[in-house]
Amino acid sequence: MHFDTFHNHCHGRNPAQALRKIGDRLGHVHISGSERMTPGTDKIDWCRVRQGLEAADYRGAVVLELFGPETRKAIPAIAAGFPRSLRCDTSVEVTCYTLERAGIIAPLSE
Amino acid sequence: MSSSLQLPFGVMSLVDGFWVNAKLLRRLRTLCVTHGATACEVPYPGLRLQDPIESICTFCVQAGILNLSICHFFGDGMPNPQVAGEQEAALSSLRKAIDFASAVGATKVVGPLGISIGQPGTLEGATAFLKRAVTFAEQASITLCLEYLRPEEDKVFLAAVV
Numbered sequence: 001m002h003f004d005t006f007h008n009h010c011h012g013r014n015p016a017q018a019l020r021k022i023g024d025r026l027g028h029v030h031i032s033g034s035e036r037m038t039p040g041t042d043k044i045d046w047c048r049v050r051q052g053l054e055a056a057d058y059r060g061a062v063v064l065e066l067f068g069p070e071t072r073k074a075i076p077a078i079a080a081g082f083p084r085s086l087r088c089d090t091s092v093e094v095t096c097y098t099l100e101r102a103g104i105i106a107p108l109s110e
Numbered sequence: 111m112s113s114s115l116q117l118p119f120g121v122m123s124l125v126d127g128f129w130v131n132a133k134l135l136r137r138l139r140t141l142c143v144t145h146g147a148t149a150c151e152v153p154y155p156g157l158r159l160q161d162p163i164e165s166i167c168t169f170c171v172q173a174g175i176l177n178l179s180i181c182h183f184f185g186d187g188m189p190n191p192q193v194a195g196e197q198e199a200a201l202s203s204l205r206k207a208i209d210f211a212s213a214v215g216a217t218k219v220v221g222p223l224g225i226s227i228g229q230p231g232t233l234e235g236a237t238a239f240l241k242r243a244v245t246f247a248e249q250a251s252i253t254l255c256l257e258y259l260r261p262e263e264d265k266v267f268l269a270a271v272v
Contacts, residue, residue, distance in 0.1 A: 001255060002255035002258070003258075007258070007259050027253055031119075053117070054115060058115075060118075060177070061118040061120050061149035062118075062120070063150075064120065064121045064147075065124065066121070066122070066124070067124055068126050068127070070127035089145075092121060092141060092145050096119070096145055103113065104114070105114070105117055105119045106116035107114075108145070108146050
């Protein structure tokens with residue numbers, strides 16, 4: 001099963017509970033902020049995401065699903081629905097910092 | 111706080127544009143190397159490369175990608191699984207994505223169902239669709255990861271795959 005933090009948030013589900021329920025069926029994870037905002041500037045509790053990933057004993061990669069300005073130009077529906085956008089490298093940097101702080105990925109300095 | 115899970119991370123090519131062409135791959139390579147990403151995901155429908163297999167394999171080596179995934183709707187667009195022609199077209203499209211994933215060394219094809227769940231009879235149709243898709247995936251040693259967008263899709267997945 002493929003878990004996406006943005007879609008989970010749309011359902012109003014606690015990510016820790018949702019991931020615990022999925023358990024060992026978890027095969028892939030997308031990281032995207034609420035309202036497709038950059039994680040760290042959004043409303044998702046990333047510590048709960050971490051708790052859920054740990055409960056599911058997930059050891060795979062987490063993939064950042066971030067829509068930079070170029071993508072928003074190519075897919076107008078995304079731009080219309082979620083107008084806030086950071087430059088792609090800034091967005092990745094902020095997301096990595098957020099995930100590091102939440103204990104999901106390793107600090108880049110390690 | 112407990113210790114870090116230290117999971118590897120990756121980026122979707124969508125971070126820098128939808129169409130996966132040579133220019134995007136160059137920028138994506140820089141992005142991955144700069145941030146230490148060892149995973150990457152590219153949309154199969156977005157590939158715009160002269161030699162997609164060679165280009166993606168070269169990108170993975172140069173960017174240090176260890177974990178590649180291919181995303182694709184499990185059903186191209188929104189096929190009606192009750193209409194045989196549309197289901198066959200969707201299966202054919204998904205099979206191409208599975209074959210591509212296998213050729214470039216990816217282990218997963220990921221994505222949402224792309225079927226209009228909630229329409230009369232579609233749950234059964236979607237279940238049948240997934241069962242057939244899983245057969246292709248198993249033959250190619252590819253894992254299909256169904257992204258749930260709606261609670262109904264959880265039921266489809268649980269009924270069809272688990």
